[in-house]
Amino acid sequence: MAMPVRVGQRLAWTLLQAIPTALGIIILNFLFLQLVPGDAAEVMAAESGSATEATMALLRQRFGLDQPMLAQLLSYLTKLAHFDLGFSPRYNAAVMELVMSRLGNTLVLMLAALGLAFVVGVALGAVMSAFAGKWPDRVLSVFALLLYSTPSFWVGLMAIVFFSVHLGWLPIGSKETIGASLSGLDLLFDRLRHLLLPAVSLATFYVAIYARLTRAAMLEAGHQDFVRTARAKGLPAWRVQLVHILRNALIPITTLAGLHFGHLLGGAVVIETVFEWPGMGRLALDSVMARDFNVLLGILLLASLLVIAANALIDVLHALIDPRIKGR
Amino acid sequence: MMTHIDNVLEIRGLRVAFGQTVAVRGLDLSVRSGETLALVGESGSGKSATALALMRLLPQAARIQSGQAFFGDIDLLQAGQAALRKLRGKALSMIFQEPMTSLNPVMPIGEQIAEVLRQHESLSRKQARQRATELLDLVRIAEPDRRYKDYAHNLSGGMRQRVMIAIAVAGNPRLLIADEPTTALDVTIQAQVLDLIDRLRRELSMAVLLITHDLSVVAQWADRVAVMYAGEIVEQASAVKLFHKPGAFHPYTRGLLKSTISDAPGSHYRNAPLYEIPGVAASAVDESGCRFAPRCALALDSCRKTPPLPELISPGHLVSCPVVQPRKHQNSSPSSAVTHGNHDAFALR
Amino acid sequence: MPLLCVDNLHVRYASGGKILRTVDGVSLRIEKGETVGLVGESGCGKTTLGRSLLRLVPSSEGEIRVDDVDISRFNAKAMRPYRKRLQMVFQDPGGSLNPRQTILTLLDTALKANGFPSRGERRELARDIIVRVGLAESALDRRPHEFSGGQRQRIAIARALVLRPELIVCDEPVSALDVSIQAQILNLLLRVKRELNLSYLFISHDLSVVRYFCDRVMVMYLGRVVESADVHVLWREPCHPYTRALIEAVPSTDLARRRLGTSIKGDLQSVAEQPQGCRFLSRCPQAAERCAWESPALRPVAENQYVACHFA
């Protein structure tokens, strides 16, 4: 089968499979969220610092909270069938618009962090496995474990104090210099400077994971028979490591990268708070706090689609790395 | 010291240990150019350890404790990594037991052949490809051009093993070590693969060190045989001598031959039970006297104390057993009688 | 009445979107006290056939009759009484034994699951059988990894035997073992067979072993039986070209029969690529046009000899 056909089929299949998953997520979450105490009206009233019975009733009606629960679910699903994620009276905006305005930022942050973690982690892991058992391995192993065990928000705060406040090298918070109205390369550079710290903070944990994973996978692959064959061919050590071992080790590592998407999104909640990054994680946290469940459901749905898409992408990547995998 | 003019490889006193376990204990062996030398022995007797020691590809847990292995004027056991890299895949190559896993699953097989060519001959990418295709043809893979881009999983076991052979002979080696190249394969494919190695040996005039535990394979394809037991060579002879006349001398070799199911007509369970070598394989740790003594019906007290030395009992026939030396028994009875008597003794147990 | 009678059995696997017809219409019968050999190349479906007889893999079609009762669609409960009667010994001497249990527990569990309620009786039986397979009684308190491969195979045999089965499917029981140990196991199997009047379905790819060990042999090729005959007949007059090639390829310690480098052409295929006609077509030296579209049926050519070839 030709590669594009294979990839196409794979994607179509994944998409098809995603529908029941997404539906499950929505219904499960919807019912789940009914258990949360308090409603959007109470939050808005609380934030205002005062309210009357009449304003409470007005707010509840606007949020559709006066409807029975099943009717709410049904109307939500009906809207969903028309690709409408509903409306947030709290923000006075369509959920789709709200979420989309954040999606890009979150994606940028996540991809940057994941990419960084992957590259650095795999490089570290490769070094560790090449020196397995020797001191560079031990030192890097402990370093990786430290990265793994240090809370990301702590790393983030420390990085801000050091790089932004002490050294003044990097800007603080937000995704770009606000109101600078830059364009072209300047804008790109500005955004990269803003991205650096959050991405690094979010990445640290995963750097550790990828490093350990790569080390393990490469050692595992290194013990396979074909590596002995490669050595028996008289190939230099670097070639054996990179061409034969690493390529095979990448397969289990990329599998995990796909799974990490969901975790990253969760981790982003904290990092987005630390760095005032206008992403979905923050919005999700806010909407939990505000009981703005239309927004939360929209985010959860989008997040799961994102994870599913990421996994489909990983599958495609696998098909590229590993010729044994065929399109289903 | 240099190798004897006729020998491609001369191993002296090779000793390999895995921690406390001594896998190979003082092995002497030489391979003559152009011959097929079979190294036989039961599982765990140290055959692979020997081969990997020669290639210097032993796992990290293993240690070469002593010995020399002259390949031309290079001692393989002392050679530096750079020198080794020049040899491996070129003058000295090896085929492994597992055809299913010995090829890189994510690299086209043609490239795996081309890789070794580019490493050792300064060929261009295109020339290497050309040569690799020729090699595929040489090992009888149909449509070599198309197969060049195939991955290992597209091939059957026999084809994979042939690809391995192509990789191994790509550098025109003087010595090819084949470590149980066919145990994972079927008899029909086994015959194909071993025939191919035999043909290439003649055409490329290389020597083959064929490692196996199957005596019938030895009988079919080897010129000379070395029998290993618990890390030592116990008997060495030409195939003709061992399987024909005067036959095996060492009690272990004889036991092995005897417990092999005969393919003579009439060998069926209703006619006779199979011969069993009593006892279990020697543990690799204890180390006094003859390693086979605990299982040997002929063992004398002295066998348990002093390790036997190999003795030349006829030209090219070495045996490490003081008891069965033919000349020691010459006065009382002909050697064949002794052996027969012993057979009966074994059978009675 | 034969002990086991299998009729037109089919086993299919779904793999990578394809249906593998791993066992494709196999019929066989095993009489009481008979040893039937099953040979064939790797991947031709021997293990699958053996397992499907014991209902360890589901068959999609066909009958498995034990004492004329078709057990092929029985549920777990209905199978219970038959489990005792039909046992299996696996190729890998260690793999089928739980590494975390002592030999006594292994045997005891098997007995308990098959309706031996008395603890004392179970102990007695375990002790008896372990001695019978040639191990010391003290072996009962040890775990599988403390034994050598040959000993482990004895334990596996003991566990099959302790239930007093009538048929044991032996799936390559000696392939993983050395010649010297192979002899021990084969001798053991023969001894218990005589003592208990067992039947064996003996799966192997080693023709010499089959020839020595079996009364009757069936040769399989890509999911089908291509020849079935009395063991002596088969060696004297193999009819199917594949059987012939197989017997020819067996190496021999007899230097007189040293081969001259003529091996059968072609490579082993997998069940995934099943040609419409004869499955041996691509490797057959006498293939004709007819073979390409007509799949030959198994037919008698002599007394007790059946062959699936148009030209036999």
Add this chain to the structure above:
Amino acid sequence: MSAISIPKISGAGRSGGGRGFAGNMNAVAGLALLVFFVFVALAADWLAPGDPLDMVGPALLWPGQDAAFPLGTDSMGRDILAGLVHGARASLAVGVASTAIVLLIGLLVGAVGGYFGGYIDDVLSRLTVIFQTMPTMLLVIVIVAIAGSSIGVIALAIGLGSWPTIARLVRAQFRSLRESDLVMAARSLGYSDTRIIFREILPNAMAPVVVTASVMVATAILIESGLSFLGMGDPNIVSWGMMIADGREMLRTEWFLTALPGAAVSLAVLSLNLLGDGLNDALNPRQST
């Protein structure tokens, strides 16, 4: 941020020096450290009697400034040493309890799905995917919002958010083991499904699960601290996460307020990871002869 299972680190130990568990220096160090933490957690009431949340001294004493408070006091005048000691209890409790929940759900879902396959497996796999695609932290936050931030709820929430990792692992193990000779033999002996699952497969599938679980304890500690950072920790119990969260406002001046509990988290997580690596080596079948 649930435990990312570190699959098959089997290679890791083989080269890591000695063979087996005892030979592995790292693992021994990890175990020693963990034993220390467990001891501290268990003996907290004895090591630092009284309520660690009590305001016992002047606020913001630096470590060493006052012998009565060797590690200083926080902004409310609470003894940091007492906090660390009692925090060990809370943090380890969250870690262990949530991992127990993860194991319970993960093993059940993974075992049933992997063993029986078919329709049941489809449904359970789908469920696993649903939970897996939900951002763990968000799920935890929602659960805490529902049931309040008590330590039990937090552990439960982390457990509910993290089980898919184990379920997947167990499922994979069961799927491969169910085709193994081991299970075939058990079936041929007429063993019941329950017996096969619990007696034959489970013990042999546990090695990677145990390793992942040890790492998961570590991750749970991290999630708890993240939760405290977002202000959703249990206010009645001192945990390291809470101490970090409380201290972060004074990161610039009284940095010891975050550094001390931060170091405690790191060390505890480190010890669990080292232990996990060690277990991995010890339980790896390829490693033991």
Add this chain to the structure above:
Amino acid sequence: STPPQGGTLTLLLTGEPTTLVSVANTATPSLSVSAKVTEGLLKYGYDLSPQPQLATAWEVAPDGKTYTFKLRQGVKWHDGKAFTAEDVAFSIGLAKTVHPRGRSTFANVTAVETPDPYTVILRLSKPAPYLIKAFVATETPIVPKHIYEGTDALGNPNGNAPIGTGPFKFKEWVRGSHIVYERNAQYWDQPKPYIDRLIVRFISDPAGAAIAFESGAVDLGYRTPVPLSDLKRLQDVPTLAFETKGNSYSYNVTRLEFNLDNQYFKNAKVRQAVAHAIDRNVIVKTVNYGYGSVSYSPIAPGLASYHDPAPTPYPYDVKKANELLDEAGYPRNGQGTRFAVVLDFNPIGQDGPRLADYLRSALRRIGINVSVRSQDAAAFIKRIYTDRDFAFTTNGASNLFDPTVGVQRLYWSKNFIKGVPFSNGTHYANPKVDQLLEDAAVENDADKRIALFKEFQQIVANEIPDLNLYQPEFITIANKRVRDHSLTADGVESNLADVYLAGDK
């Protein structure tokens, strides 16, 4: 000399607004931005004395039942339409229907008349002495009638992209990040505003806010936008200035509210014991890092004319507290505990958890075993005001601009309404108090009104349905170059037309 023109001011908010006009939403973030675009009729000095904004003159009839406003002429909405009395009348009508407390503030208003385009007359059924203080931009925003008329005010797009008469024009709102306002060149009060651009950034983590101030990433923030614990350090930062003025429009009092239906706290002796166990000075000093002043009264010290400074009859006295509990029939058990209760704290604001920690510690000393329950705002509100499933709670309430608006709701028995946040949460009911509060609400005579409130304060100080603890001090932080940011009662919440940047080009 006139202040220099130009520059960009970055205002920091600790939360993101949900709407940019406080017509129906009085959450702090909305209040912080609303007035920049949408103005009010009046503004107020620090002492809440009215000053002109969109109204140039105003008059309250002696009977307190007629309010007449003269409007500023020549004012234009940002879309170019003229501002008239119609807009004011419409806005007051809107406030009366959709504003969270407009319904009660304007309850007595029976008619709004617009005899000419620049005059508005409010007719009241009863006097409302607090009403004159309610016309600040954030409380009663004047919105364009032509945009709101006939629409759903809450869903009106003007909330996301407002049009007003104010010194700044709305430019863009990047959700989750910031809002940009541009100088309104046509502003009626030329040459104001002085700054060219106003950027509002949302930084929710207080520690992050502190860093932002230090690095100069933000210029201005109010209501103590940084951790209290960090204030001392920031005071040493040479670029920063601190201001406490400009908070008088909304004084808070932090309180410990008892649930008078609770089995323990319905007993006055128990409440008194709790009162004796608490040292308000420690609370201010430790919990609040010294930023605040002790208050025994629900009327904040900041509202000096109404506040009763008399000390509590139940001063800090642990011995007395223990005696009272013994008397109340709650002896200590073996562990030294009398009974156990759960304390809920209001999660909004910085001081909740710390105050709860203090209370747990303090009450443990008198044998009350307190466990603290943490929950988010929604759960808290539901628990206290809807489910009433609580024992006691730390809560804060704003006095707003007048005790009738900000304090009466907490003690008036008729305001015990389930489901309505910040109503009478203790379930306090005293007819005498009800009467005093109702009288004060319509008392036109200032001195009499003060007397009524004083009497009310004495009664609740004795009966302690709740314990008033302290008035937190709100700090405004500004970069030193920012000047004139807090000239009015509502300080930074005002329209910032007067702000200028010193030393900036």
